[in-house]
Structure formats: structure tokens, C-alpha cells
Amino acid sequence: MSNETKTQSAVVYTETGDTSVLHLVEREIAEPGAGEVRVRIVVSGVNPTDWKSRAGGGPGEKLPFGEVVPNQDGAGVVDAIGDGVEGLAVGDRVWTYLSAHQRPTGTAQEYTVLPAERVVPLPDGVSFDIGASLGVPAVTAHRALTVAEDGPTRLAPGALDGRVVLVSGGAGAVGHAAIQLARWASATVVTTVSSPEKAALARAAGALHVVNYRDDDAADQIRAIAPDGVHLVVEVSIAANLALDLSVIAPRATIASYADNGGDTVEVPIRPSMIQNVRYQFILLYTVGSEALSAGAEDVTEAASQGVLEVGEEHGLRLHRFPLADTAAAHGAVQDDTVGKVLIDVSE
Structure with a gap:
């Protein structure tokens, strides 16, 4: 037949x-x-x-x-x-x-x-x-981790050596992949969450530094981990989190926003952004272009082959x-x- x-x-x-x-x-x-x-x-x-x-x-x-x-x-x-x-x-x-x-x-x-x-x-x-x-979460995370002015444009062990990456919402699917990929690329990873339960998931994913963004001293906690500032923010809720992001970033940092959680508009303070020379990068896979998609698929596949992108509660x-x-x-x-x-x- x-x-x-x-x-x-x-x-x-x-x-x-x-x-x-x-x-x-x-x-x-x-x-x-x-x-x-x-x-x-x-x-x-x-x-x-x-x-x-x-x-x-x-x-x-x-x-x-x-x-x-x-x-x-x-x-x-x-x-x-x-x-x-x-x-x-x-x-x-x-x-x-x-x-x-x-x-x-x-x-x-x-x-x-x-x-x-x-x-x-x-x-x-x-x-x-x-x-x-892998698809939407991991390729989105890859794109967010490769848009900084100083690179890298591809991910591999050592690619983010010396960089501090702040992953907002580390218990979500994109946040989970971003933690795993950033750790694989040798970054220092800080993630923000809203509860002890989500903190446990973020740690299981590989985040060594977890901060509850609802804490009054959340910025101080992040600054204690990264006294010279965060180089790259993988942001799930820029409308809600921009003030915190701006208070902890290093000069010439990049804030990569991939979702509109917490609000569909954001007010960007001009002078603080200018002083830090901050780069804002918005991400949607449908329009990132074939080169970025191909690079993401290749690097994500390599990371998976090395046991990096595991799933299940024991992996966060x-x-x-x-x-x-x-x-x-x-x-x-x-x-x-x-x-x-x-x-x-x-x-x-």
C-alpha cells in the first residue's frame, strides 16, 4: 500500500x-x-x-x-x-x-x-x-548569548570566558537553556527567580548564583557576585526588570529581550543608557535571519551532543x-x- x-x-x-x-x-x-x-x-x-x-x-x-x-x-x-x-x-x-x-x-x-x-x-x-x-527555547537562548557588540557570534567552550551573564527567569524553558549554554561557554552565570522552588530548578540547570528578584537588595546581591558589572542580560521581562538590569550592568553591556512578559511596553531612561553605552537587542526567531538560525542550530546540536542541554526536573x-x-x-x-x-x- x-x-x-x-x-x-x-x-x-x-x-x-x-x-x-x-x-x-x-x-x-x-x-x-x-x-x-x-x-x-x-x-x-x-x-x-x-x-x-x-x-x-x-x-x-x-x-x-x-x-x-x-x-x-x-x-x-x-x-x-x-x-x-x-x-x-x-x-x-x-x-x-x-x-x-x-x-x-x-x-x-x-x-x-x-x-x-x-x-x-x-x-x-x-x-x-x-x-x-531544543528549537524555540535553545535557539532563542543562543541568539541572546551571541548579540553583544564584542561577540562572540558562536558558542563553544571558552567563548564567554571572563563574561558575566544574567539570566532573568532561570526556571523557564529559554532561561534554562540560556543557563546551560552560558555555562558551557564558560561564563559566570547569575539568574533571577521569584521563589525557592524556582531557585532549586535554576541551580539544577547549572546556575551557581541565584537571586530572588523580589528581594529589596537584589541589585546588591548581583553586584556582590559581579562587582565590575554584568556583561550580558538574557531578559524575559524587560518591562518589569529594566531598572534592575540597568543597576547591575557593566559599561557597554547588552540587554537581549526575547519576550513581553510583564508588559508590552517599556520606558527606557536615556541618560543612564547613554552613560553605560548599553545595547538593547530584541529577539524573535521568525525574523533573525537564516545565518543566525543555522549558527544556532549547529551550536545547539553540538552542545546537546556533549550532554549540555539535558531536561527533566533533575536538570532543572x-x-x-x-x-x-x-x-x-x-x-x-x-x-x-x-x-x-x-x-x-x-x-x-
Whole structure:
């Protein structure tokens, strides 16, 4: 029997809205075209960008495609190869990123067809859970750690030697990856959290210095760790945290903001920013460009191969699992700010 007559389970939505717009359906398995790869998804990762895309600006908005399968990240096995694809073969274990960007085919389905450049070999010994946790969080963290004026533009052991990195929200998925990657690159890592529970997770991820940002003396605590100032801030909530960031940075520091948690506008004080020659860098993977994405994918894969980007509570990132049929609940968990990483088990 050819694949043209086979069907698969997929989660789809045809209009924006809350989790009720997600439906489990049966769909025909698509064939990869030139430059494309078909991947049998084992684990799908859910990120805030996935539920925000599903929710849109309000219920009932028209979609760019008639039907959308959500979720940008995933891991699985190459099932078929289109013409002109090099470096990948049927049977390869892989991880995917930006799977649903400008395409209707995300990873909340048993088989997805993707451009080959969004499919990356998963190193031996690296689990599918890790693979499905890499895309948005780890590549975003990589970008945040490589935008400073003085570099580095790539990450590897020693790349951030002598630098102090402040990771805001160290218990989140991006913060978790930023801690791990910065430590791998030899930085001194300080992270801020809001509770003892989150502090324990940040330490498990590898942060040696953890500060509760709600403490009245949070800035003093960070300055005691980094008396010459912080060189790079990986910021999840610049609207809420800018005053703290400006009080602890070194001259010519970079504040890399990748989310709008805590508010969608920020007031930047001009003179303090000028005096410090601070650089503000805003980050969204969809528009960082192919060079940055490729560099991030390569370095993240190398870090994973060296055992750097481990997941699970013992490594500082709790895993919350859902079956494919409960994708709506998985989206709801991320939307409700569940601490940890939400994964969907798609196939064995």
C-alpha cells in the first residue's frame, strides 16, 4: 500500500481562538517535494508562540492557510526524502524547529513535511525529549548569548570566558537553556527567580548564583557576585526588570529581550543608557535571519551532543507530558504558565 492511501492522526485548527478550536482528525500523509523531508514525529514540543499563534488577535480570525497543524518544535525519525536533499537519510533521528512558520504543517501530527533546512540530525544518545525541547527555547537562548557588540557570534567552550551573564527567569524553558549554554561557554552565570522552588530548578540547570528578584537588595546581591558589572542580560521581562538590569550592568553591556512578559511596553531612561553605552537587542526567531538560525542550530546540536542541554526536573526543567489527543490541554498548560516544558507524545 502506498503512502498516498495511508492516513495519520493530526491536531488541526481552522480559525483562531481558545483551546476549543483544536481538533483531532485523520488526514492523508503528504509526500515530500523537492528540498523537503518527511519526519515521523515521536515527541512534539509546545511553546508560548504556539498558543499565541492559535489564539491570534482574537477569536475567529482568518488564517493564512485553510487548516493549520500547530507546534514549531519536535523530534522524530526521517521517513521520506524529497529530491535534492543532502545530509539526511531515511531512518535518521532528527529534531525540527520553526516547523509551522509560514507553513500549515507543525509537529502536532504523526508525520510532518518540512523544508530540509528546518530538520537537524539528533546526535546519538540525545533523547527525543531533548530534541523536542531544543528549537524555540535553545535557539532563542543562543541568539541572546551571541548579540553583544564584542561577540562572540558562536558558542563553544571558552567563548564567554571572563563574561558575566544574567539570566532573568532561570526556571523557564529559554532561561534554562540560556543557563546551560552560558555555562558551557564558560561564563559566570547569575539568574533571577521569584521563589525557592524556582531557585532549586535554576541551580539544577547549572546556575551557581541565584537571586530572588523580589528581594529589596537584589541589585546588591548581583553586584556582590559581579562587582565590575554584568556583561550580558538574557531578559524575559524587560518591562518589569529594566531598572534592575540597568543597576547591575557593566559599561557597554547588552540587554537581549526575547519576550513581553510583564508588559508590552517599556520606558527606557536615556541618560543612564547613554552613560553605560548599553545595547538593547530584541529577539524573535521568525525574523533573525537564516545565518543566525543555522549558527544556532549547529551550536545547539553540538552542545546537546556533549550532554549540555539535558531536561527533566533533575536538570532543572520539569517535563509535563500529554498524548496527542490532549493537545488542547497541553496548549492550556503552557498558556497557564506551567513551570517546565510541555511535551506531547505523538508516536512510539
